[in-house]
Amino acid sequence: xxxPLERFRAVFFEESAEAIDAIERNLLSMNESxxxxxxxxxxxIFRSAHSLKGGSATFGMGxxxxxxxxxxxxxxKVRSSEIHMTQELIDCLFSSLDxxxxxxxxxxxxxxxxxxxxxxxxxxxxxxxxMPKATPQSAAAHKTQDEHESADDEPHTDWQxxxxxxxxxxxxxxxxxxxxxxxxxxGKLKTKCDVSKVPNLRELDxxxxxxxxxxLLSPTEHVDRDVLDDVFLWIEDEADLTxxxxxxxxEQSTANSNQQNEVREEPETPPIKTxxxxxxxxxxxxxxxxxxxxxxxxxxxxxxxxxxxxxxxEKIDSLINLLGELVITQSMLxxxxxxxxxxxxxxxxxxxxxxxxxxxxxxxxxxxIRMLPIDFCFSRFPRMVRDIAKKLNKSIAVEIIGETTEVxxxxxxxxxxxxxxxxxxxxxxxxxxxxxxxxxxxxxxGTVTLKxxxxxxNIIIEISDDGAGLNTNRIREKAxxxxxxxxxxxxxxxxxxxxxxxxxxxxxQEVTDLSGRGVGMDVVKRNIKALGGTIxxxxxxxxxxxxxxxxxxxxxxxxxxxxxxxxxxxIIPMLSIIESIQMKPKDINRVGNKSxxxxxxxxxIPIINLVDTFGCPRRESDKQDLVVVVESDGKQAGILxxxxxxxxxxxxxxxxxxxxxxxxxxxxxxxxDGSVALIIDVGALISRVRMH
Numbered sequence: 087x088x089x090p091l092e093r094f095r096a097v098f099f100e101e102s103a104e105a106i107d108a109i110e111r112n113l114l115s116m117n118e119s120x121x122x123x124x125x126x127x128x129x130x131i132f133r134s135a136h137s138l139k140g141g142s143a144t145f146g147m148g149x150x151x152x153x154x155x156x157x158x159x160x161x162x163k164v165r166s167s168e169i170h171m172t173q174e175l176i177d178c179l180f181s182s183l184d185x186x187x188x189x190x191x192x193x194x195x196x197x198x199x200x201x202x203x204x205x206x207x208x209x210x211x212x213x214x215x216x217m218p219k220a221t222p223q224s225a226a227a228h229k230t231q232d233e234h235e236s237a238d239d240e241p242h243t244d245w246q247x248x249x250x251x252x253x254x255x256x257x258x259x260x261x262x263x264x265x266x267x268x269x270x271x272x273g274k275l276k277t278k279c280d281v282s283k284v285p286n287l288r289e290l291d292x293x294x295x296x297x298x299x300x301x302l303l304s305p306t307e308h309v310d311r312d313v314l315d316d317v318f319l320w321i322e323d324e325a326d327l328t329x330x331x332x333x334x335x336x337e338q339s340t341a342n343s344n345q346q347n348e349v350r351e352e353p354e355t356p357p358i359k360t361x362x363x364x365x366x367x368x369x370x371x372x373x374x375x376x377x378x379x380x381x382x383x384x385x386x387x388x389x390x391x392x393x394x395x396x397x398x399x400e401k402i403d404s405l406i407n408l409l410g411e412l413v414i415t416q417s418m419l420x421x422x423x424x425x426x427x428x429x430x431x432x433x434x435x436x437x438x439x440x441x442x443x444x445x446x447x448x449x450x451x452x453x454x455i456r457m458l459p460i461d462f463c464f465s466r467f468p469r470m471v472r473d474i475a476k477k478l479n480k481s482i483a484v485e486i487i488g489e490t491t492e493v494x495x496x497x498x499x500x501x502x503x504x505x506x507x508x509x510x511x512x513x514x515x516x517x518x519x520x521x522x523x524x525x526x527x528x529x530x531x532g533t534v535t536l537k538x539x540x541x542x543x544n545i546i547i548e549i550s551d552d553g554a555g556l557n558t559n560r561i562r563e564k565a566x567x568x569x570x571x572x573x574x575x576x577x578x579x580x581x582x583x584x585x586x587x588x589x590x591x592x593x594x595q596e597v598t599d600l601s602g603r604g605v606g607m608d609v610v611k612r613n614i615k616a617l618g619g620t621i622x623x624x625x626x627x628x629x630x631x632x633x634x635x636x637x638x639x640x641x642x643x644x645x646x647x648x649x650x651x652x653x654x655x656x657i658i659p660m661l662s663i664i665e666s667i668q669m670k671p672k673d674i675n676r677v678g679n680k681s682x683x684x685x686x687x688x689x690x691i692p693i694i695n696l697v698d699t700f701g702c703p704r705r706e707s708d709k710q711d712l713v714v715v716v717e718s719d720g721k722q723a724g725i726l727x728x729x730x731x732x733x734x735x736x737x738x739x740x741x742x743x744x745x746x747x748x749x750x751x752x753x754x755x756x757x758x759d760g761s762v763a764l765i766i767d768v769g770a771l772i773s774r775v776r777m778h
Contacts, residue, residue, distance in 0.1 A: 094258060098141045099194045105134040106186050107465065113179055114468045116171065123171050131179075132161040133319060138186070140320035142193075144260055150189040153204060156211045157182050163215065175214055180469070181207050244332040245314065247301040251325045253294040260321050262295065268317050273305035302332070399495065402455055409452050410737030414756045416445045453640060456496070460538045460547070461489035463498050467509050471534055474513045481520050481531040482513060488538040493545050494640035500617055501547075501637070504610040508549045508633050509534060511607070516553030516631055526628065528552070544619075544661065545639055550632035556625040558582045564591065583623050584720065587611045615718075615769060618644075618659065618752075636661070644738050644755075644765065649714065650729040652702040655763040657736060657755065658725065662768040664715040666730060671711060684724060686715060692775045693724045699750060699771070700764075718769035725771070738765065750774065 112127045139154040157179070163169045185204050191197040247269075251262045269275055280298040284290070303309070314329055419438055468484045475482040493501075517523075517532035524530050537548040558579050565571045565585045577585075585591060589608040614621045619637035638644070638661065646657035667686075674693065675683045683690045693713065696702060713724040736755040741748055741764075752767040 095145055098145060099190060102138055102141065102186075102190050105138045106183055106190070108134045109179070110183055110469055111465070113176055113183075114472065117173075117176055117472065125165065128161065128165045128171070132158065132165050133316065135161055136316055136319055143264060144320070145193075147189070147193045149199060149204070150186070150193065153182075153185060153189060153208060156208055156215075157186075160211050160215050169214070178207065178210050178214060180472075182211065243305075243308070245301075245303040245305070245309065246330040246332050247299075247303060247314070248328040249299040249301060249318075249325060250327070251295045251298070251321070253291075253296065255295050255321065255324045257293055258321075258324055260324060262297075262299075262325075265318060265321065266299070266301070269301065269303055269314075272309055272313070272317075273303055273307075276302040276304075397455075402452075406452055406456070406737075409449055410739075410756075413445060413449060413737060414760075416441055417757065418760060449643075453643065454492075456494050456640065457492035458495050458498055459490050460493050460498065460545075461486075463502050463505060464489050464536050464538070466502075467505070467534075467536060470506070471509065471513055474510065475517075478514065479519070480513070480517055482517050483531050483533050485533055485535040486537075487535065491538040491540060491545065492639075493538075493637070497545075497617060497637055497640070500613065501635075504613045504635075505536075505547070505549065507607065507610045509536070512549060512551040512553070512631070516551035516555075518554055540639070541636075545637050547635040547637070548632055549635075550630055552630040555627040555629060555631055556583050556586070556623070561585055580624075583625055586623065587621075618661065620661075620718075643735050644753075645733075645735055646765065647714070647733050648731040648757075648763065649725075649727040650731060651696045651700075651727055654700075654702055655731070655757065655761065656696065656727075657763050657765045658714060658716065659752075659765070659768065660733070662716045662718060664717050664722065667713045667715060667724075669711045669713050674711075684713065686722070686724065689722075691715075691722045691724060692772075693726055694771055694775050695726045696766075697726075699774075716768045716772070718772050721772050723772045723775055725766075736763070736765075 109131050112131050116123050116127060135154055135158045139151055139158055142150040142154060160169070160175075164171055164175070169175070185200065185207050188197065188200050189204070192199050249262070249265070251260075255262060266275065266277065278300040280300065281296070283296040283298065285296065290296075303314075311329055311331075318325065318327055416438075419441070464486050468486075471482055471484045512534050517534070518526070518528075520530040523532060533552050535548070535550045537550070539546055562571075562577070562582050562585075565582075565588065566573050568588075568591065570585060570588045570591060571577065587607050587610070591607065611621055614635055614637070617637055619635060621636075622634045623631065624634065625631040644657070645660045647660055647663060649656050649658060669684060673684055675690070683692050712727050712730065714727055714730075715722060715724050717723075736757075738753045739755055741751060741754055744754075750767050750770045751764050752770075753765045755763050755765065757763050
């Protein structure tokens with residue numbers, strides 16, 4: 087039987103990843119900031135840790151709950167200015183994130199727990215908890231201008247809390263009693279339990295909650311309303327809550343209520359039938375001190391989140407496949423839209439015009455579902471660069487431009503590993519040591535820049551650094567040493583730079599865990615090529631190096647040129663086409679009956695005859711003097727075709743999934759007339775002709 091809580095566990099794992107990423111982003115901002123740390127960043131980190139602890143406790147993930155509790159306790163002391171944020175503490179929190187990811191992976195995928203690492207970091211967190219309190223000057227630095235100093239002089243106010251869980255709260259995996267236990271950590275509780283809503287046994291639904299609580303909290307130290315909000319943060323939308331301070335004057339209560347993130351109206355509490363329970367004893371608790379007040383103008387924004395749902399990728403792929411069939415059907419019907427050939431179908435013509443417009447809009451809308459901001463890929467690099475730079479004793483900043491640029495989810499998944507290689511190379515090989523940069527008149531802190539933008543139906547990604555640039559002399563020497571090029575081979579500077587993509591090529595002086603094993607750059611090029619893209623490198627001595635990646639926005643739809651060869655239709659990706667040329671027979675070099683090459687822009691390049699390549703029936707009347715010049719990996723070739731037809735977007739169908747893998751073909755599509763057109767793999771064609 088399927089666990090009814092499994093879908094809630096899946097949501098928790100996704101939200102926990104988001105919470106850990108949010109903590110990491112804030113820590114990176116603190117790490118890079120040269121000014122006073124924004125208290126709101128500390129509050130955001132605390133809230134994320136608190137949510138993670140609450141969710142893990144709900145699902146019985148003991149190790150994760152215990153570790154997060156220690157981390158949360160430390161963060162609570164930081165936000166209350168009992169402990170001030172230092173570089174040592176930031177480093178420890180970064181290490182804690184690695185442990186949190188390991189623990190989440192343990193409960194999600196049964197990965198082994200790094201027991202030694204967890205114990206080491208937990209001991210470090212507990213050591214930092216024992217640090218001396220921050221000086222009054224450092225504590226004042228954490229206060230915002232809007233914080234009311236009068237709160238520090240308040241007596242320990244008791245709180246009356248009405249806690250009315252929604253009936254369906256248990257179905258979300260939340261246990262109301264756990265929140266009472268968490269309140270008990272703040273002080274002494276007296277509770278009254280209202281059971282008046284409990285129905286008779288026949289009508290009782292065991293999956294629903296009918297009990298309500300009226301709670302009197304006497305905190306051991308001053309507790310602000312924000313602290314109470316944090317306790318119930320995990321279920322704020324699954325319960326009705328009211329908070330009323332006891333023992334304060336009316337003016338004090340009004341002033342306090344105006345400072346809150348979300349003002350809740352206090353209805354008159356009706357008399358309730360109660361069952362008095364024994365007071366819950368408070369556990370030893372850390373000091374709970376008020377958060378800085380927030381700007382009222384932004385308070386409502388924190389409660390407002392984007393409306394979104396999580397959908398299994400297979401469902402989206404199925405929807406896109408059905409959309410492709412709709413596009414094909416629309417193309418089939420469009421032949422009846424010719425009013426000159428079919429005047430009796432005039433009304434049909436109008437309907438087909440609307441269908442075409444709606445189909446195009448639907449196609450664009452559905453494709454956007456698969457699109458994700460490239461920040462999903464870029465966001466990991468600031469932390470990675472920080473860790474590597476620290477290991478190499480370098481000072482490196484990361485600049486991200488165009489992180490909202492959207493690209494197909496599949497492309498993002500396949501792009502991550504190549505980008506990791508490129509960024510690591512920039513950090514290890516590109517950026518110089520601080521003292522070297524200073525001697526050159528450069529800032530001691532180097533910069534790695536990741537940039538993404540759209541360009542003519544493609545996405546361009548640039549990874550650049552302001553380091554020393556590529557050493558062309560050393561690259562050439564290594565290439566000759568490894569037999570990549572001959573000693574007498576004359577190459578220009580750009581061609582020498584391209585040699586770094588040769589298999590097994592490396593200029594590293596020694597092998598380390600970062601580089602020097604001769605793997606990486608050739609893998610990068612191969613992975614980018616598999617995505618239908620290209621990669622180029624540009625380098626200026628002492629100014630830096632830039633890698634430029636060009637990729638299609640999506641792998642599901644291809645922008646292609648339809649061509650005719652012996653009556654068959656093929657599709658050449660537009661990204662590979664340089665130009666089309668009407669050739670004269672005398673300009674084509676032949677060996678026997680076969681065309682082998684022609685002169686193009688001063689160079690002889692090979693000709694590919696698809697009739698011979700794919701075994702098409704040869705027609706005596708065919709005059710193949712139209713050549714499509716294509717390029718892959720910097721190598722050009724000409725494809726002989728009979729005719730250029732339409733230029734259109736096509737829905738790519740996998741040959742391997744529907745038939746079998748075929749060399750020199752990357753897929754197929756169905757045209758409007760119902761016929762199948764094969765999509766040419768330009769890179770494979772050029773590699774084949776150059777090997778012969």
